[in-house]
Amino acid sequence: MSAKLKITEPTGRIWELDLVPGNTYTIGRAKENSIVLNDRRxxxxxxxxxxxxxxxxxxDGYIENGNLVRSVNHVFVNGSPTLEKHLIQGDAMV
Incomplete structure (x- = not known):
């Protein structure tokens, strides 16, 4: 299994990340995330x-002290609010 994540930032910058099975990729504004997005949303x-x-x-969310904490701003996949979703080719995440 291999997958490529295409990221388009609000500035228009586009970059790609190869996803490796078994790895976890954190997403957020904080510098310690695997995928850092500079977007107020x-x-x-x-x-x-x-x-x-x-x-x-x-x-949607992050793990803190072994517990899942949902994000305040939520995750949208293909325009719909989503808590958890297996990703398929062509999914658009916001």
Whole structure:
């Protein structure tokens, strides 16, 4: 299983990240995230992508002290609010 995440920033900058099965990718404004997005709509700790059953899964929120804490700003996939979703080619995340 391999996947490529295409990221388009509000500035128009586009970049890609190869997702590796077994790795977890944190998303947010904070510098310690794997994917740092400089956008006021994004929480400091917004979401993360992990893999299970040979698929990548987007999860709204972050893990703190072993507990899942949902983001304040929420995650949208293909225009709909989403708490968790297995990603497929062509999904658009906001």
């Amino acid at each position: 994004v929480s400091r700790k917004h979401a993360f992508i992990g893999s299970d059953d040979e698929r990548f899964k987007l999860i």
